[in-house]
Amino acid sequence: MKLPEHIVLANVPTKIEKLERLSNSLGNINIYVKRDDQTGTEVSGNKVRKLEFSVKEALLNGCDTLVTCGGIQSNHARATAAVAAKLGMKAVLVLKCDKNPRLEGNYFLDKVLGAKVELITPEEYTANINGVMKNIKNELDSCGNKCYIIPEGASNGIGAFGYFKAMEEIKRQEYEMGISFDGIAMSVGSGGTYGGLFLANKLYNYGKRIIGINVSNNAEYFQNKIVNILNEAVNYINKEISYSIDEIEIIDGYVGKGYGLSSRHELDFINKIAKMEGVVLDPVYTGKAMLGLTKEINRGKLNNMKNILFIHTGGIFSLFPSANSFQL
Ligand SMILES: *Cc1c(COP(=O)(O)O)cnc(C)c1O
Numbered sequence: 001m002k003l004p005e006h007i008v009l010a011n012v013p014t015k016i017e018k019l020e021r022l023s024n025s026l027g028n029i030n031i032y033v034k035r036d037d038q039t040g041t042e043v044s045g046n047k048v049r050k051l052e053f054s055v056k057e058a059l060l061n062g063c064d065t066l067v068t069c070g071g072i073q074s075n076h077a078r079a080t081a082a083v084a085a086k087l088g089m090k091a092v093l094v095l096k097c098d099k100n101p102r103l104e105g106n107y108f109l110d111k112v113l114g115a116k117v118e119l120i121t122p123e124e125y126t127a128n129i130n131g132v133m134k135n136i137k138n139e140l141d142s143c144g145n146k147c148y149i150i151p152e153g154a155s156n157g158i159g160a161f162g163y164f165k166a167m168e169e170i171k172r173q174e175y176e177m178g179i180s181f182d183g184i185a186m187s188v189g190s191g192g193t194y195g196g197l198f199l200a201n202k203l204y205n206y207g208k209r210i211i212g213i214n215v216s217n218n219a220e221y222f223q224n225k226i227v228n229i230l231n232e233a234v235n236y237i238n239k240e241i242s243y244s245i246d247e248i249e250i251i252d253g254y255v256g257k258g259y260g261l262s263s264r265h266e267l268d269f270i271n272k273i274a275k276m277e278g279v280v281l282d283p284v285y286t287g288k289a290m291l292g293l294t295k296e297i298n299r300g301k302l303n304n305m306k307n308i309l310f311i312h313t314g315g316i317f318s319l320f321p322s323a324n325s326f327q328l
Helices: 020-026 047-060 075-087 105-112 122-142 161-177 192-203 219-237 264-277 286-298 320-325
Strands: 016-018 030-034 065-071 090-096 116-120 147-149 183-188 209-214 249-251 307-311
Touching (some): 020 030, 020 286, 047 075, 047 161, 065 075, 075 105, 090 105, 161 192
């Protein structure tokens, strides 16, 4: 299938590993991990795959400045800062935070990578983040720059192709490894990763279950958001897809204390998996999602699947600011 154009930024294919001891502890099911935390160092995580398509669109439009947004520890904002520096572009990041943030984790890297950071309150962010980014664009454009706005998480039609392409990569790896994954699981924070995988799975008739575990909001919110992403994406490739909204399988119940907030139990789980498998998950996304996945399996809710592929979507840098919350 002919996808929109992209630039090459991610270190792919990322490897797929079996989590032997975790799988054994869960009984008759094999858990594999796709190491998208290893898409690169500065660009580590899932966002760089989306940026390959978004930033290509920016370049095709003659833009020289990337404007995007996220939480103070946003992995997406940090990856955007890294990509901008790599390509000789400018990055403006609008980050939400309550008070004076500590210069640590992703926020520290944003600054190291030379991004311009604008801080806004959570209230302002929720009320009007897209308006704030448009104002920044208007102001900078009037001074001779040309800005391209990337929405939160690069989760829109164009960004979704990053994971459309990742689905093709998974299919090749299945062939090489002689394995077939019944389900692909990942955390859902803004829906673009899910959307891309879902779209490729549909258009290629792969017939896999695509299982998202939301780390904010609720299942219904993300089903609607993902429908919008899919509608936008199919326009780029002149295709139609038919599906029922129930096929957008989002498992709610693992947000915990709220987006970006961790419970003792969640941090203990991250510690347990790290010791068991040598794989470090992050507190905001992958820790919650993997905890949710294992709980669902233990409750017998994901029966009749033999092989599940979990996408490790990254987040390593946001682990360090939460070091003091761990009980080690
Ligand atoms: C952004 C992010 C996610 C969520 O992906 P979406 O495409 O936004 O749903 C998951 N894990 C990590 C580490 C992320 O940074």
